[in-house]
Amino acid sequence: MIAVDWGTSSFRAYRLDGMGRVLDLRAAPAGILTIAAGGFPAALETQLGDWLDDAPIVMSGMIGSRQGWREVPYVECPADVAAIARGLAPVEWGAGQRAWIVPGLSCRDVAGVPDVMRGEETQILGALEALPAGEAVICLPGTHSKWARVREGRILSFATAMTGEAFAVLRRHSILGRLMPEGSDGATDAGWFHAGLRRAGEPGGLLHHLFGVRSRGLFGEVPEAGLASYLSGMLIGREIADMAPPAGCPVHLIGAKDLVALYALALPESGREPIALDADCVARGLFRLAAHLSREAPHPTLSPQAGRGL
């Protein structure tokens, strides 16, 4: 099969064998925002090129959003691989060409406010088999960090924290960025990152702590080169305090290497053990969905026999 992770800013495709092993990988900066309406079939054919044959194609990520190829309705939590596979939606083009788009997940928090993810559910599905029995917590740090509770193959619930985007807009567009040197766009100073983490645990609240990034910079108490790390630690520390399970419960991390490294630094500060999972679990999740779909709802493009010649 061909597993496609098609997000806002990037495109990744994996060719998998019948056991789900990755035979080949292609990546391109061909995120959905770079593609005009109606341009998705051509873009997919360009990216997949000579991979295109009768192998089933399953795609996850923002390709299933309103800005993507087709808006696929969210599946509600709790959900397991079967429930998510039932939500797979086909897109067709050319002479009977077909691919499947993975639905996102939705849930409601204790106050009844909805939350959504699109793409991360597939990463979580790909990681679930590696988790111990019983309930576990998975964190996917990023622009919109996702924190999921899982148990026995089910995603029970999740919550989003806008940490990465808050950092980016404060860094680039607020007064806090003015004291930061060009190029300091993330946490690169472990000492000031830890100072930010500790700050998040002090009284006053985030909106007050943010202004302290400026005042401590003005007073020379945090060097300009350390301010971005201090801000990053403050936001990630706040996120962990608000989202993480009770101290003592480990947090499984999935994501880009540098972000996972930051969260792995941050979690022990508040007594949580970080456990890094395979960042490439998205291919495994897509494989599980494809396998499940072919079992539960046989379809020409997903059944090796009937699929020939399509």
Add this chain to the structure above:
Amino acid sequence: MIAVDWGTSSFRAYRLDGMGRVLDLRAAPAGILTIAAGGFPAALETQLGDWLDDAPIVMSGMIGSRQGWREVPYVECPADVAAIARGLAPVEWGAGQRAWIVPGLSCRDVAGVPDVMRGEETQILGALEALPAGEAVICLPGTHSKWARVREGRILSFATAMTGEAFAVLRRHSILGRLMPEGSDGATDAGWFHAGLRRAGEPGGLLHHLFGVRSRGLFGEVPEAGLASYLSGMLIGREIADMAPPAGCPVHLIGAKDLVALYALALPESGREPIALDADCVARGLFRLAAHLSREAPHPTLSPQAGRGL
């Protein structure tokens, strides 16, 4: 005397009689960011025009910052009018022309992190005489909201919350703004503003609540025209929860009419009584500083006798 409130984006000057009554007022969009280095004397002369005679000139606001005419060191809290007057710094130009710049205030929060204000201390000084005896809380909402504790003519301490700027950068530069119609740049819908205030009191934390602005918008639970009001309420509600005194203690508000109106809506939601003070207290504060200076440290430009002819 001439009282000047010279901020980042605006210039306001008041001509006051010997009792501190406002005789005349001039305002211009001639904030310090519009003026090139070295251009402050000419700008002041242009703005004051025929007001310029031997009357003393006292100026507060960002004119005393590193980006202003002269950087005036902060005075530490607790501070009363005398302590702040002792920090007045002269600037001179032309043939012995002179004006005074009010210092900002600094203090440290319980964790020892510094905080600063520049301009608001003068507004507070102007409002103090109108307050009841005993300790009181003053809130100056804005880009960087200031919350001050005052008692018997002294500013005991204060704290800043970056609420207004957080709203602005999230509105203009984050994904939250994408669903908001053009022109919805503030809280104009009281119902959704209140919904945001209530949201601030629910579990999950601000970084999670922020994402709910998007998800509730996507789900059509908050109409697009209500999203900016919902976001505003969420941020102001968080600020009040973090900064305000125990329920039951009134909060005195100083600021622009529309912002004061928003906070006056928000405070009762958490059991605080809002009391709006005169927004033009800056002229009164400058008058008190000028009077104090002329008593404590006589100077040609501030003593009617010696000042003639300067």
